[in-house]
């Protein structure tokens with residue numbers, strides 16, 4: 517099984533500003549790993565560094581045994597790594613269908629586009645109903661579903677999601693999380709989830725990491741961190 521991600525001693529940031537320091541992280545093939553942390557902790561920066569959108573100042577990122585440092589973001593997608601960015605970032609003046617098709621822009625996935633599209637419309641019936649609608653007119657939950665489906669169109673072996681529950685009503689959060697939790701089993705992929713919805717994220721994660729000011733301060737089984745008094749005090753308001 518592929519989709520194995522391993523970071524060792526990674527540092528990254530913006531220009532002179534170092535945001536992440538000494539990051540060791542592993543997502544096993546078929547695993548669901550969560551990173552939790554407050555606003556500004558560096559969660560989005562971490563995903564950007566993995567996706568090749570910002571360079572690493574130190575350390576290595578390996579995906580299925582290949583070091584990603586010399587690959588472009590386009591090549592990284594081609595290797596099976598996809599990201600659902602914060603807020604989904606759909607093209608608002610394009611239809612749901614057009615947005616989904618863009619997810620399969622990589623030459624390696626183009627031949628499978630029709631098949632994947634059919635799969636996505638089956639997996640997300642709400643998108644099938646809305647397929648000719650402009651993405652900008654979708655509800656928050658529908659938009660998040662569309663963003664996830666778009667990322668899945670590239671047939672990733674590792675899917676990274678940046679706060680997919682942000683701004684969603686509790687019922688919608690449950691729907692989105694149920695779907696995410698099922699991905700490893702359903703599509704044989706690994707998932708790296710960044711969340712501020714700590715309770716739900718820890719419940720579904722095999723392993724979770726706590727990010728504070730750009731460094732991991734804790735790591736453990738999701739369920740163990742739920743029982744950790746420090747995590748409860750800082751992130752669960754208990």
Ligand SMILES: Nc1ncnc2c1ncn2[C@@H]1O[C@H](COP(=O)(O)OP(=O)(O)OP(=O)(O)O)[C@@H](O)[C@H]1O
Nearest residue numbers: 530533535553554555556557558559560561562712
């Ligand atoms: N393009 C940028 N240039 C300079 N600094 C940035 C840039 N993007 C983010 N930062 C800074 O890096 C730090 C980490 O930001 P990041 O977006 O990774 O946090 P986050 O954990 O995703 O927060 P949130 O939960 O609010 O999304 C913050 O201090 C932020 O101001």
Ligand SMILES: [Mg+2]
Nearest residue numbers: 559560561602
């Ligand atoms: Mg963020």
